[in-house]
Amino acid sequence: MLNIFYAIGYFIFQIFxxxxxxVAFICLSFTEVLALTGELINYMTHKxxxxxxxxxxxxxxxTSRLDLTLHSNKKERWQSMN
Structure with missing residues (x-):
């Protein structure tokens, strides 16, 4: 009789x-997906x-080259006018 109760208890224990x-596997998988998503977001943000x-x-x-060109053009025009 004790063997039956032991077997039922062990069966219930194995189910839990x-x-x-x-549940632990699902949580770890979800955490891993979140971690990978975070790394992807971090990578894309940095890129x-x-x-x-x-x-x-x-x-x-x-623009700095353009400014220099405009400045030199102004200088040339100013010199040509004088």
Missing amino acids: HLLFHA TFDMLHWILYVLEEK
């Missing part, structure tokens, strides 16, 4: 044990800012 593992920084750098270089 497997449920616990299933986006790197690209924006590069664009601003190129624009700054172009």
Whole structure:
């Protein structure tokens, strides 16, 4: 008679044990997905800012060259007028 109660108790324990593992696996999988998503967002953010920084750098270089060209053109025009 004790063996039957032991078997039933062990069976119930194994069901909860497997449920616990299933919940833990789902939580860990969800955490892993969140971590990977966070890393992807972090990577894309850094790449986006790197690209924006590069664009601003190129624009700054172009505008500084343009300013120098405009300045030299003004100087040449001023000298030609005198």
